Amino acid sequence: MTDILRTEELKIYYGQNEAVKGVDLTFTENSVTALIGPSGCGKSTFLRALNRMNDEIPGSRMTGNIWIDGKNINAPDTDVTVLRQNIGMVWQRPNPFYKSIYANIAFGPKYHGVRNKAELDNIVEDSLRKAALWDEVKDRLHTSALSLSGGQQQRLCIARALSVQPKILLLDEPASALDPVSTAKIEETILQLKEQLCIVIVTHNMQQAARISGHTAYFYMGRLVEYDKTEKIFTNPSDPMTQEYISGRFG
Amino acid sequence: MKANHETPPFMKANQETPLLFRKHRAEEWIGRIYTTFCVALLIVIIVSIVYFVASKGVSTFAVNGVSLSGFLFGQNWQPDSDKFGALPFIFGSFVTSLLAAVIASPLSVCAALFMTEITPNWGKKVLQPVVELLAGIPSVVYGFIGLSVLVPFLRSVFPGQGIGVAAGSIVLSIMILPTITSIATDALASLPRNLKEASYGLGATRWQTISGVVIPTVLPSILTGVVLGMARAFGEALAVQMVIGNAPHIPSSLFESASTLTSVITLNMSNTVMGSVQNNALWSMALILLLMTFVFVLVVRLLERRTKI
Numbered sequence: 286m287t288d289i290l291r292t293e294e295l296k297i298y299y300g301q302n303e304a305v306k307g308v309d310l311t312f313t314e315n316s317v318t319a320l321i322g323p324s325g326c327g328k329s330t331f332l333r334a335l336n337r338m339n340d341e342i343p344g345s346r347m348t349g350n351i352w353i354d355g356k357n358i359n360a361p362d363t364d365v366t367v368l369r370q371n372i373g374m375v376w377q378r379p380n381p382f383y384k385s386i387y388a389n390i391a392f393g394p395k396y397h398g399v400r401n402k403a404e405l406d407n408i409v410e411d412s413l414r415k416a417a418l419w420d421e422v423k424d425r426l427h428t429s430a431l432s433l434s435g436g437q438q439q440r441l442c443i444a445r446a447l448s449v450q451p452k453i454l455l456l457d458e459p460a461s462a463l464d465p466v467s468t469a470k471i472e473e474t475i476l477q478l479k480e481q482l483c484i485v486i487v488t489h490n491m492q493q494a495a496r497i498s499g500h501t502a503y504f505y506m507g508r509l510v511e512y513d514k515t516e517k518i519f520t521n522p523s524d525p526m527t528q529e530y531i532s533g534r535f536g
Numbered sequence: 537m538k539a540n541h542e543t544p545p546f547m548k549a550n551q552e553t554p555l556l557f558r559k560h561r562a563e564e565w566i567g568r569i570y571t572t573f574c575v576a577l578l579i580v581i582i583v584s585i586v587y588f589v590a591s592k593g594v595s596t597f598a599v600n601g602v603s604l605s606g607f608l609f610g611q612n613w614q615p616d617s618d619k620f621g622a623l624p625f626i627f628g629s630f631v632t633s634l635l636a637a638v639i640a641s642p643l644s645v646c647a648a649l650f651m652t653e654i655t656p657n658w659g660k661k662v663l664q665p666v667v668e669l670l671a672g673i674p675s676v677v678y679g680f681i682g683l684s685v686l687v688p689f690l691r692s693v694f695p696g697q698g699i700g701v702a703a704g705s706i707v708l709s710i711m712i713l714p715t716i717t718s719i720a721t722d723a724l725a726s727l728p729r730n731l732k733e734a735s736y737g738l739g740a741t742r743w744q745t746i747s748g749v750v751i752p753t754v755l756p757s758i759l760t761g762v763v764l765g766m767a768r769a770f771g772e773a774l775a776v777q778m779v780i781g782n783a784p785h786i787p788s789s790l791f792e793s794a795s796t797l798t799s800v801i802t803l804n805m806s807n808t809v810m811g812s813v814q815n816n817a818l819w820s821m822a823l824i825l826l827l828m829t830f831v832f833v834l835v836v837r838l839l840e841r842r843t844k845i
């Protein structure tokens with residue numbers, strides 16, 4: 286498996302507060318990596334650094350390197366629009382645009398230059414199929430996205446992220462607001478997407494991490510405590526702190 | 537589980553509260569009576585105003601026998617020889633308030649975007665109070681400034697006397713700027729942040745995000761602001777009257793003198809005798825203004841319903 290994304294000595298600050306304190310992590314193609322750790326340990330901050338979403342937060346800074354395709358994206362001349370096209374993101378709470386289902390998916394491709402109607406139709410269908418939503422919405426593509434259930438909205442957001450053909454998908458607790466059935470569907474989707482993408486997922490659900498991820502990284506207070514195969518982390522972690530966390534003694 | 541024969545604390549508390557309950561009930565009644573009274577008073581006032589204006593306005597046609605179509609579509613306004621064609625004024629009111637909205641809306645939306653999206657801090661601390669100040673300036677001041685600054689300017693640049701439809705529209709547009717701006721600002725500020733994030737996350741630029749997500753999402757609210765602004769322009773009398781020239785005809789250019797419903801009412805009301813046909817004709821115009829207000833309120837209602845998709 287080839288490495289696709291690597292962080293080196295990544296430090297992220299909000300004003301004076303150092304939220305991520307030097308993290309080195311490597312992600313490979315066609316893999317799912319879970320980021321776990323207690324609330325406030327910097328998982329979301331780390332995740333948002335990978336597609337430079339922290340740029341939108343006033344007062345946040347970052348040092349260190351993030352390598353993708355041999356380029357350091359933490360350089361001032363990085364074109365963040367191209368970067369974010371390559372690294373898609375899905376948030377904890379579904380955030381569909383106040384538009385039709387179709388327009389939600391077509392939004393990104395349009396801005397990246399797809400004008401042809403037939404081509405857009407294809408992208409919409411393809412993205413919705415990948416997100417396992419097509420069958421549920423194919424007859425009402427032009428109704429408001431807000432008329433969907435929470436779980437459907439979240440899968441719509443995944444489809445929307447896939448619409449611009451990213452190579453990497455960042456998921457920040459994508460199922461934490463959903464019922465078990467929707468969660469199962471999302472996990473299924475993630476496992477299918479793994480065949481084509483590198484996926485990084487933040488989750489508080491240990492079973493979920495165990496079910497879907499190949500590798501797991503345990504964060505604590507802005508540091509990467511342990512990174513290993515998911516199996517290893519959940520059966521025989523080398524760090525006692527990880528052991529405590531996954532057995533639910535704290536966090 | 538161990539048996540527990542003591543009354544649980546929450547039950548005990550309940551036994552001691554009847555007195556408290558009664559006290560609250562009295563308060564509730566006083567509040568209820570007081571608010572009901574206020575609402576009733578309000579309704580009585582509104583209904584009597586509407587009734588008064590309507591009865592006066594209708595009597596132009598019912599009692600004095602002026603033809604309704606002649607009033608609405610006639611272009612000849614000579615009250616002394618019983619010619620009551622009010623079309624020039626209706627036309628003037630619509631044209632000036634529409635033009636004012638056309639001028640003010642883009643400016644207001646851009647100002648609101650600047651305050652919320654570009655410089656949120658500075659916008660909130662400095663610009664918003666300035667805009668609110670603009671809303672508090674009395675209309676006579678706007679008219680005065682229009683007359684002493686805008687009219688001479690228009691006269692020197694364009695043909696005509698400076699006074700006229702253009703001057704009226706511009707003064708009105710400045711007056712409604714704060715209305716539209718503050719409504720648009722509130723709407724933009726209340727936009728969920730994660731919608732913008734979603735757009736940035738797809739690689740859209742700031743401008744693409746503003747034009748593709750932010751504005752479409754708050755459009756119904758912005759339109760509400762525009763309609764309220766137009767309503768204000770439609771009803772404004774003093775400032776317009778000072779710069780529009782008050783000629784009773786339909787102008788053929790923007791720089792020609794004209795009149796609006798409000799300016800005619802304010803100019804003529806003291807020259808007519810209560811109960812005369814001339815006086816009633818003014819009430820008919822007031823009735824038109826009132827009906828237009830209802831229309832504006834209705835439109836705002838419809839827009840608000842659309843906001844909650």
Ligand SMILES: Nc1ncnc2c1ncn2[C@@H]1O[C@H](COP(=O)(O)OP(=O)(O)OP(=O)(O)O)[C@@H](O)[C@H]1O
Binds near residue numbers: 299322323324328
């Ligand atoms: N926008 C922000 N401005 C300032 N500080 C922030 C901001 N976002 C996060 N932080 C701080 O950075 C630290 C890490 O936050 P982060 O959101 O990355 O945690 P997390 O691991 O995702 O937690 P959770 O599991 O609760 O989502 C916290 O101490 C938090 O207070």
Ligand SMILES: [Mg+2]
Binds near residue numbers: 330457
């Ligand atoms: Mg988080």
